[in-house]
Amino acid sequence: MSAQRPHAPQREDATTRRDVLARGAVLAGAAAVPAALLAAAPAHAQESDQTKALERLINLERASRYAYRAAAEGSSLSGEAKELAEELAGQEDEHATALETAIEQLGVQAPEESDPPSAESAPVLEGFDPEAGEAELIGFFVSLEEETLRAYGEAVADLTADDLLRSAAQISGSHAQHLAAWRLVRGDAPAKAAALPGDESASEEQ
Amino acid sequence: MQALRPDPDEPTAAEAGAPLASAVSRRGLLAASGASLSALALAACGATREEEEPSPAQDAERLNELLAAEELLNNIYRSAPQASGAERRMIDSFAFAAARNVLTLREAVTDRGAEPAGPEEGMVGGTGLRPLIIGENRAIAAGISAVGGLTEAEAKQLVQGIVAGHAARVAVLRSIEEGDAAPEAWVMGERPE
Numbered sequence: 329m330s331a332q333r334p335h336a337p338q339r340e341d342a343t344t345r346r347d348v349l350a351r352g353a354v355l356a357g358a359a360a361v362p363a364a365l366l367a368a369a370p371a372h373a374q375e376s377d378q379t380k381a382l383e384r385l386i387n388l389e390r391a392s393r394y395a396y397r398a399a400a401e402g403s404s405l406s407g408e409a410k411e412l413a414e415e416l417a418g419q420e421d422e423h424a425t426a427l428e429t430a431i432e433q434l435g436v437q438a439p440e441e442s443d444p445p446s447a448e449s450a451p452v453l454e455g456f457d458p459e460a461g462e463a464e465l466i467g468f469f470v471s472l473e474e475e476t477l478r479a480y481g482e483a484v485a486d487l488t489a490d491d492l493l494r495s496a497a498q499i500s501g502s503h504a505q506h507l508a509a510w511r512l513v514r515g516d517a518p519a520k521a522a523a524l525p526g527d528e529s530a531s532e533e534q
Numbered sequence: 535m536q537a538l539r540p541d542p543d544e545p546t547a548a549e550a551g552a553p554l555a556s557a558v559s560r561r562g563l564l565a566a567s568g569a570s571l572s573a574l575a576l577a578a579c580g581a582t583r584e585e586e587e588p589s590p591a592q593d594a595e596r597l598n599e600l601l602a603a604e605e606l607l608n609n610i611y612r613s614a615p616q617a618s619g620a621e622r623r624m625i626d627s628f629a630f631a632a633a634r635n636v637l638t639l640r641e642a643v644t645d646r647g648a649e650p651a652g653p654e655e656g657m658v659g660g661t662g663l664r665p666l667i668i669g670e671n672r673a674i675a676a677g678i679s680a681v682g683g684l685t686e687a688e689a690k691q692l693v694q695g696i697v698a699g700h701a702a703r704v705a706v707l708r709s710i711e712e713g714d715a716a717p718e719a720w721v722m723g724e725r726p727e
Contacts (some may be wrong), residue, residue, distance in 0.1 A: 412716075415716070415717075416716070418719070419716075419718075419719035422719040422720075423719060477698060480694065480698075481691055481694065481695060481698075484681075484687075484690045484691055484694045485687035485688075485690055485691055486687075487690070490682035490683055491682065493681045493682045493683075493684065493690060494678050494679075494681055494682040495720075496694065497677065497678050497681045497693070497694045497697045497698075498678060498720045498721050498722055499719075499720070499721075500694055500697065500698045500701075501674060501678075501697050501698055501700070501701030501721030502701070502716070502718070502719055502720060502721050503698070504698040504699070504701040504702040504705070504721075505701050505702060505704070505705035505715060505716035505721060506716050507702060508702045508705035508706050508709075508715055508716070509705060509709075509715035509716040512705075512706065512709055512715055517620050517623070517624070518620055518621070518623075518624035518706045518710070519620075519623050519624045519626075519627035519628075521702075521705075521706050522624075522627075522628070522699075522702040522703045522705070522706045523702070524695070524698055524699055524702060527631075527699070
């Protein structure tokens with residue numbers, strides 16, 4: 329981890345863009361449509377296996393963003409680990425924002441968001457404690473990135489739009505790098521740091 | 535996502551090597567220029583690829599694009615720099631992964647009734663771990679290009695997994711050469727110059 333790491337994107341920019349989208353949809357809908365129809369609106373749009381896969385990924389990216397932010401703002405991480413959590417919070421925000429935009433382009437509203445994420449939308453956060461010790465937090469983030477990679481591996485089977493397939497591959501690659509980065513911070517040997525979940529051959533040397 | 539293209543000749547975000555995030559601003563531009571929401575919505579409908587039938591022949595062509603880059607990377611690892619200790623074991627492990635990708639892709643192409651491609655042409659320069667980073671990045675770019683247009687779920691998962699593996703190896707190699715393992719939110723690799 330060098331000092332050359334670029335700053336994470338300004339949180340305000342992404343949040344504002346998302347807030348504007350969300351508020352716009354809610355306000356426009358609330359003014360004209362009965363509540364029962366609002367609830368049915370997403371199903372009335374173009375729900376598909378593809379948009380359901382996107383919903384799962386959006387929830388996962390939001391959960392990761394929350395976890396990294398909470399850990400970066402807490403007192404348990406320091407030095408390289410704190411710097412990495414700060415940076416990855418920004419990257420998760422970019423992923424979440426792009427996927428939210430994508431699902432809206434497909435005519436489906438992004439899933440509702442709460443802060444902190446609900447247990448239903450973010451089961452991956454079960455057991456997460458931002459004030460846990462540094463080693464425990466790093467172990468949590470390794471597991472989080474492994475779970476995220478598995479989720480992208482499943483989701484890609486349901487994606488059909490060419491640009492979405494490419495973007496999912498780019499984001500999945502980013503999570504593979506997050507996983508490697510956390511393992512390196514943990515002190516794993518290089519070969520093991522690069523091994524993906526289920527890739528036993530690369531982790532033999534320790 | 536072609537809904538974001540005001541000009542049909544303009545490359546999509548992905549074709550241009552830019553992520554979806556960049557496309558957001560294009561939508562903003564469209565909105566600012568007065569394009570109606572209904573027009574955008576209709577364009578989005580047209581941009582979503584219909585549930586098309588799996589096409590093994592089309593997928594074989596795409597997989598061969600990636601195979602050519604994997605063959606080149608495999609050759610690069612064969613002439614990898616001398617090293618010892620953990621670095622030697624890392625290079626051996628990464629070389630094994632490259633060779634495995636070649637075998638897997640050859641089999642996937644053959645299973646779809648096509649002839650496996652040979653290595654991509656071109657030289658990779660540099661010293662130390664740099665050629666490995668360049669080769670891994672080329673394979674990432676080839677994989678991302680190939681995955682768009684695949685029709686079979688199995689092929690999509692195979693290519694995305696291969697791209698993720700390259701990305702993880704680039705992170706580790708880069709952490710040794712340059713210090714920063716995960717500096718970008720969008721992993722795009724590098725095309726040959």
